[in-house]
Amino acid sequence: MRLRGWGGLMLALVIAAMSGLPLVVKSPFALDILIRILLFAFIGTAWNLLGGYARQFSLGHAAFFGLGAYTSTLLQIDFGISPWIGMFAGGVVAMLASLPIGWLCFRLRGPYFTIATIATAQVLMLIFLKFRDFAWGAEGTTIPNLGDAPLMMQFEGKAPYYYIVLGLLAAALGITAWIERSRIGYYLVAIGEEEDAAEAVGIDVPRIKRDIYMISSFLTALAGTFYTQYIYFIDPQTAFNFSISIEAALVSIVGGVGTLLGPLIGTVLLETTSALLQSWLGNSVGGVQLTVYSLILMAVILWRPTGIMGYAAEVYARRRQSPASG
Amino acid sequence: MAQAVINGLLIGGIYALVSIGVTLIFGVVKIVNFAQGEFVMIGMYISFFLGAQFGIDPVVSLLVSMPVLFFAGVLVQHFLIRRVLGLNDLPQIFLTFALSLLILNLSLMLFSANYRTLHTSYSDDAFHLGGLYVPVAKLIAFAVAMVLSGMLWVFLRTTDLGKAMRAASQNREVAQLMGINPNRVFAVALGIALALAGAAGSLLMPFYPAYPMVGQVFVLMAFVAVVLGTLGNVIGALIASLLMGIAESLGIQFIGADSGLIVVFLLLLTTLAVRPSGLAGGGRR
Numbered sequence: 001m002r003l004r005g006w007g008g009l010m011l012a013l014v015i016a017a018m019s020g021l022p023l024v025v026k027s028p029f030a031l032d033i034l035i036r037i038l039l040f041a042f043i044g045t046a047w048n049l050l051g052g053y054a055r056q057f058s059l060g061h062a063a064f065f066g067l068g069a070y071t072s073t074l075l076q077i078d079f080g081i082s083p084w085i086g087m088f089a090g091g092v093v094a095m096l097a098s099l100p101i102g103w104l105c106f107r108l109r110g111p112y113f114t115i116a117t118i119a120t121a122q123v124l125m126l127i128f129l130k131f132r133d134f135a136w137g138a139e140g141t142t143i144p145n146l147g148d149a150p151l152m153m154q155f156e157g158k159a160p161y162y163y164i165v166l167g168l169l170a171a172a173l174g175i176t177a178w179i180e181r182s183r184i185g186y187y188l189v190a191i192g193e194e195e196d197a198a199e200a201v202g203i204d205v206p207r208i209k210r211d212i213y214m215i216s217s218f219l220t221a222l223a224g225t226f227y228t229q230y231i232y233f234i235d236p237q238t239a240f241n242f243s244i245s246i247e248a249a250l251v252s253i254v255g256g257v258g259t260l261l262g263p264l265i266g267t268v269l270l271e272t273t274s275a276l277l278q279s280w281l282g283n284s285v286g287g288v289q290l291t292v293y294s295l296i297l298m299a300v301i302l303w304r305p306t307g308i309m310g311y312a313a314e315v316y317a318r319r320r321q322s323p324a325s326g
Numbered sequence: 327m328a329q330a331v332i333n334g335l336l337i338g339g340i341y342a343l344v345s346i347g348v349t350l351i352f353g354v355v356k357i358v359n360f361a362q363g364e365f366v367m368i369g370m371y372i373s374f375f376l377g378a379q380f381g382i383d384p385v386v387s388l389l390v391s392m393p394v395l396f397f398a399g400v401l402v403q404h405f406l407i408r409r410v411l412g413l414n415d416l417p418q419i420f421l422t423f424a425l426s427l428l429i430l431n432l433s434l435m436l437f438s439a440n441y442r443t444l445h446t447s448y449s450d451d452a453f454h455l456g457g458l459y460v461p462v463a464k465l466i467a468f469a470v471a472m473v474l475s476g477m478l479w480v481f482l483r484t485t486d487l488g489k490a491m492r493a494a495s496q497n498r499e500v501a502q503l504m505g506i507n508p509n510r511v512f513a514v515a516l517g518i519a520l521a522l523a524g525a526a527g528s529l530l531m532p533f534y535p536a537y538p539m540v541g542q543v544f545v546l547m548a549f550v551a552v553v554l555g556t557l558g559n560v561i562g563a564l565i566a567s568l569l570m571g572i573a574e575s576l577g578i579q580f581i582g583a584d585s586g587l588i589v590v591f592l593l594l595l596t597t598l599a600v601r602p603s604g605l606a607g608g609g610r611r
Contacts, residue, residue, distance in 0.1 A: 057419055104598050110415045111358035115549050116598055122546075123591045130588075246427070253420060287434030287538070294427035301417045301424065302409055 011177070011261065015170050022159040031158040035230070037271045038165040039223060043244065044251035044263030045172040046219035050212050051249060052257035053185065055192035056106070060117030061220050061248045063101065063124050064094040066239035068221025069228040070128065070135055073143065076152070083153040087225040094221035095214045102213045106206065109195070118245070125240035140235020143228065153229045161230050168226065169264070172219050176260055179215075188212060192258065220248070243290070250293055254300050256307025265308050270296065329458055330579040331572050336461075338571020339468035342475055342564045343526035345548035345555070347519035349563040350478075352552065353495035354515040357407060357418055361426035362548060363541025365395055365520045367433065369527020370536035377444040377531065384444060384531040385466060388524075395524030399516035407516065408509065426545075433538040441535035449532050467529035474525055475564055478518065482560065491515055543587065547574075550594040 018038075025031055043061065051057050071093045072086025081089075105116040129138045148156045155161060179185045187208045190198040199205045228234045247270075255266025273296070274289045281288055304311050344366055351359045369391040376387040406425065410417040451462040482488040493501040494511045502508055526544065527536075534540070548563075551570050555562025570590060577589030 055415065057415065059423075104595055107598055111360075111419050112553065114419055115358070115553075116595070119546070119591045119594050123588065123595065126588045126591070249420070253416065257416065286439060287431035289431075290427055291431040291435060294424045294431065297420060297424040298406075298428065301421050302406075305413070305417050 011173060014264075015166070018166055019163075022162050028158050031162055033271065033275045035158065035162050035165055037267050038162070038169050039227065040247055040251055040271060041264040041267040042165060042169040042172050043220055043223045043248045044255070044267055045169065045176055046216050046223070047248035048252045048257060048259075048263050049176060049179065049188075049219075050209075050216040052252050052259070052262065053179070053188035053192055054209060054212055055257070056209065056213075057114050057249065058105075058117040058216075059114050059242075059245045059249060060101075060105075060119075060121035061216075062240045062242060062244040063117075063121040064098065064217040064220040065224035065227070065244050066121075066124060066128070066236070067094045067097055068224030069234055069239040070224075071221070072225040073141070073228055073234050074135065076143070077141065082151055083225055083229050084151070087153075087222055090221040090225050091218040094217040094224075098213045098217035099210070102210050106209055106213075118242075121240055121242070121245060125236045128236040128240065136235070138236065140233060140238070143232040143234070145232060153225075161226075165226060168219075168222055173260060173264070175215070175219075179212075180260060184208060184211070189258065246290075247293075250297055252307075254296060254307055256309030256311075259307070259309035259313075262307055262309040269308070327576075327579075330575045332458060332460060333464075334572035334575025335568055336464040336468045336571070337575070338568035339471035340526050340530055341544065341547045341551060341571055342567035343471050343522045343529075344544045345551035345563040345567045346475060346478065346560055347522040348545075348548045349552045349555065349560060350491075350515055350522075351519045353559070354491055355403075355407060355411070355512050356498075357411075357422065358549075359519070360419075360423040360545070361402075361429060362519070362523055363543070363545030364426050364429040364433075365398070365523035365541070366527040366530070366544050367536065367538065367541040368398075368429070369395060369524035370531050370534075370540060371433070371437065371442075371527075372524070373528040373531040374442050374444050374536045377446070378442075383446060384528050385470065387531075388470070388528045391524035391528045392521040396517040396521040399518070399520030400513045402520070403509075403513045403516040408512070411512075426541075430538055430541070437538060439537060439539070441537045443535045444531045446532045461533065463532035467533075470529055471526070474522065475560075478522070479560065481518075487511070487514060546587070547590060550590055550597070553594060554597055 021034065022031065025034065043065070047058065047061055068087070068090030071090035072083045075081040075086040075089060076083055101117075101120045105113055105120065108116050128135055131137065132139075143154075146152055146154050148154070150160070153164075179188070187198070187203050190201070190203055191205055191208060195205060224239060228239070231238075251266035251270055252263045253266070254269060255264065256262030270293060273292060277288055277292060300307060306314070344362060347365075348359055348362050351357060351362075372391040372394060373382075373384040373387040376382040376390060377384055382390075402425070406421055410421050446463065448462045448466075453460040453462065453465070482492055490501065490506045490511050491514065493504065494506055494508060498508065501511075530536075547567070547570055551566040552563050554570070555564070555566035570593070573593060574587075574590055581589070
């Protein structure tokens with residue numbers, strides 16, 4: 001548990017270092033990769049609250065990403081409301097949606113919870129594909145480009161986007177660190193370890209699961225708004241893409257589920273690999289990225305099921321036990 | 327209406343092969359195989375290449391796809407699933423999920439996302455029964471699917487290995503005490519389940535295009551059918567699959583051309599809402 005203190009220090013250092021990056025990194029290509037890393041680290045951190053600490057393995061977080069993206073875009077295009085407000089409106093919509101979704105899915109455990117979450121995200125995507133009068137149907141829509149309009153979350157360069165998503169990630173990590181230390185954090189870990197036992201010692205398991213699902217969905221929805229503003233486009237296939245759900249879970253598992261920095265470290269590893277592959281092979285061959293991701297995922301599951309952070313904690317604990325070797 | 331029911335019933339036979347595989351693996355090994363659909367896809371590509379290169383009829387190439395996938399099942403059990411048995415949910419869920427992603431994306435690299443179709447002499451033929459239209463290819467697929475399901479049922483009831491498999495699915499510890507070797511039983515269960523998926527793929531080929539993502543539709547159908555038919559129950563999965571085929575077909579008929587999947591997902595979510603106790607056998611550990 002000593003790693004916790006170090007985690008906080010490391011986190012502060014990492015964030016300080018990352019704040020300065022856009023001053024040094026000027027290439028839009030590199031900044032784009034950094035923004036992707038921060039974005040998926042953010043989504044992964046949101047997923048990790050539910051999937052990592054409470055070990056409810058959702059593969060349907062695209063549902064909340066999409067709801068966030070659509071809420072802010074609809075408010076912006078139909079009512080001229082700034083995405084800065086729409087972002088939080090989307091978060092609230094996602095949070096409210098998590099109540100019925102959770103009510104359904106939490107009736108199941110293990111793999112069947114996972115399957116139910118996949119189904120809910122797919123149903124939402126199909127609904128948005130069908131209803132063209134209300135949300136542009138399958139064609140989607142582009143976000144009107146207003147040039148440099150900070151109040152509408154639109155900027156000339158990529159650096160402001162970088163700072164927004166860095167802020168989101170810092171907030172999510174802050175929330176996670178706070179939850180880790182609070183009572184609810186211990187409840188979550190207890191639920192993750194053995195749900196029935198947690199119930200037996202008097203933890204209100206359904207309530208805790210519901211609350212953490214709400215927080216996790218709220219955060220995921222913010223990412224949806226950000227991403228739509230960043231790429232100036234929305235359609236059901238992008239907003240509810242299954243690969244968002246997959247990557248949210250993947251980065252956490254590879255980095256280490258139920259650890260503060262796991263999702264960030266997992267994202268850095270996976271996204272860097274993916275960027276290197278892309279610069280090496282180009283965009284021409286489909287499927288390369290997910291092939292490599294799935295191989296990494298398999299290797300982690302078979303050899304290091306606690307992820308990179310879990311492994312680091314083991315090594316650290318071993319070092320402490322035998323100080324002579326240090 | 328009656329036409330939609332017939333179409334649905336015939337495709338339901340294919341869903342049955344896939345869901346029987348899923349339920350068999352779940353019943354015996356207690357693992358949900360997220361990659362089942364990808365093995366259907368492999369079966370389709372095997373039949374496609376044998377058909378396109380050598381002119382072998384898909385129903386005949388069943389004799390290739392089934393043994394190949396049986397062997398693949400034994401390998402998957404030996405090298406992957408065996409290593410996560412007895413561990414917690416995370417490796418159990420994400421191992422087969424990773425396998426599914428891997429096979430899907432490898433095929434995307436190898437075969438590209440293009441649709442491949444195989445035209446057989448009977449692909450366009452159909453019987454006409456009192457105004458109803460029964461496509462020959464789908465009828466053959468349905469008939470073979472029912473024969474294979476029947477053979478599996480007989481196998482599980484009458485042979486020692488089949489009985490051992492049922493015993494292992496009812497109570498693994500007791501079965502082990504009775505001298506049943508779980509690794510062998512598990513390997514055979516995986517082999518049979520994947521062979522059925524391969525058969526489904528071959529049977530689909532005369533009337534359904536092969537492409538890397540094709541398995542996803544089938545595996546989602548199978549999950550719903552397996553939940554409806556109670557986890558681990560072979561007959562339940564069979565009947566549920568046929569009903570699902572009909573429900574999907576009626577959904578397409580009455581709601582719109584591409585909404586079959588919506589009907590199926592809604593069915594799944596309604597089942598979960600109304601009858602979560604039906605899952606007591608496995609979904610709730």
